[in-house]
Amino acid sequence: MSEVVKAEVLGFCGGVRRAVRLIETELEERGPLFTLGAIVHNSHVVDALACKGARVVESLEEVPVGGTVAITAHGAGEGVVAEIERRGLHLVDTTCPIVRRAQETAARLAEEGFGVVLYGEATHPEVRGILSWTRGRGIATQSPETDVPPGPRGVAIISQTTKSPEMFAQFAQALARRLAGRVPEIRVVDTTCPETGRRYQAAEELAKSVDALFVVGSRGSANTRKLAETCRATGVRTHSIESADEIEDSWFGEEERLGVTAGASTPDDVIEAVVRRLEGGKSTDVPRGST
Ligand code: SF4
Structure with missing residues (x-):
C-alpha cells in the first residue's frame, strides 16, 4: 500500500479563499451575479459557484442594467472599474489585497x-x-x-x-x-506573492522524501503550472493532474511514498479526492463500491 504525504502548504491561498467567500456571501444576500472572467482558474470552483447563481461573462455588455458584477481575485484594469461605475452596475470587488x-x-x-x-x-x-x-x-x-x-x-x-x-x-x-x-x-520593487513562494518551498521540501509528486490544479492556472515546473526541477517523477480521475495505475508503485501538492486555486475537496485515490492503491485493489 502506498503512503501519501501532503505538502505542508498547498491548495487555496488566502486571496482565493477570500474571493470565493465574498462571492458566496453576495449570492446568499443579493442573489445571482456575473463574474468578469472565471473567479479562479479552476473549473471545479467555477462550476460549484455557477450552481449557486454565479455566471461567468467575458464582457460588461453581457451584464444587464442593474445587475451585479464581480471582479476576480486577479483584479481588473482602471478602465474596467470606471466602466462598471458608468453602467451603474453593483460591484463586488474580490481583487486580492x-x-x-x-x-x-x-x-x-x-x-x-x-x-x-x-x-x-x-x-x-x-x-x-x-x-x-x-x-x-x-x-x-x-x-x-x-x-x-x-x-x-x-x-x-x-x-x-x-x-x-x-x-x-x-x-x-x-x-x-x-x-x-x-x-x-x-x-x-518585489511585488511577488509570498503565498505562492511558500507552496514552491513546501513542494521542494516534500520532493526530498517521496518517490513521485502529484501536482493538482487547473491547466489554465499559471501558479499551478509553475508549481509543477518547480517539482520537475527537483528531479522527482512529477504528474500534473486536474482531478483524481486522471490518475493512471502505471504512474505509481504499490510500496511507494507519494507526495501531493496543489496550486493556489485548487479547492480542498479536489485535493482530498486525489489523496483518497492514491491511498486506495491501484484500481484493482480499490474495494468494490468505494470509487
Ligand atoms: S496567489 Fe494570487 S490570489 Fe493568492 S494570495 Fe497570492 S496574489 Fe493573492
Missing part, C-alpha cells in the same frame, strides 16, 4: 516618472490589470532583452504576483545590468 498592492505600486511608480517594466505573462488577466494602472507607462515582458521605454526618472521593475522571487530577482538583475548607465535611476 496582494494584487491590489501591485496595482498601487505600478500606479505610484508611473506617477513618479518611471517607465514600469512588469515581469510577467503579457496576456494574463492580472498582468493586463496591473499594467493598466500605469496609464500607458508600462510594459510586460519575461525577457530582460526587451526594449523598455524609460520615464524621466528612469525604469522601475515589478513582478506578476505569482512569479517566484528568485526568477524575478534574476530577471531584474539582468535587466538592471543592461540598463546601467543608460537611464537616470533603476528601481526594483
Whole structure:
C-alpha cells in the first residue's frame, strides 16, 4: 500500500479563499451575479459557484442594467472599474489585497516618472490589470532583452504576483545590468506573492522524501503550472493532474511514498479526492463500491 504525504502548504491561498467567500456571501444576500472572467482558474470552483447563481461573462455588455458584477481575485484594469461605475452596475470587488498592492505600486511608480517594466505573462488577466494602472507607462515582458521605454526618472521593475522571487530577482538583475548607465535611476520593487513562494518551498521540501509528486490544479492556472515546473526541477517523477480521475495505475508503485501538492486555486475537496485515490492503491485493489 502506498503512503501519501501532503505538502505542508498547498491548495487555496488566502486571496482565493477570500474571493470565493465574498462571492458566496453576495449570492446568499443579493442573489445571482456575473463574474468578469472565471473567479479562479479552476473549473471545479467555477462550476460549484455557477450552481449557486454565479455566471461567468467575458464582457460588461453581457451584464444587464442593474445587475451585479464581480471582479476576480486577479483584479481588473482602471478602465474596467470606471466602466462598471458608468453602467451603474453593483460591484463586488474580490481583487486580492496582494494584487491590489501591485496595482498601487505600478500606479505610484508611473506617477513618479518611471517607465514600469512588469515581469510577467503579457496576456494574463492580472498582468493586463496591473499594467493598466500605469496609464500607458508600462510594459510586460519575461525577457530582460526587451526594449523598455524609460520615464524621466528612469525604469522601475515589478513582478506578476505569482512569479517566484528568485526568477524575478534574476530577471531584474539582468535587466538592471543592461540598463546601467543608460537611464537616470533603476528601481526594483518585489511585488511577488509570498503565498505562492511558500507552496514552491513546501513542494521542494516534500520532493526530498517521496518517490513521485502529484501536482493538482487547473491547466489554465499559471501558479499551478509553475508549481509543477518547480517539482520537475527537483528531479522527482512529477504528474500534473486536474482531478483524481486522471490518475493512471502505471504512474505509481504499490510500496511507494507519494507526495501531493496543489496550486493556489485548487479547492480542498479536489485535493482530498486525489489523496483518497492514491491511498486506495491501484484500481484493482480499490474495494468494490468505494470509487
Ligand atoms: S496567489 Fe497570492 S496574489 Fe494570487 S490570489 Fe493568492 S494570495 Fe493573492
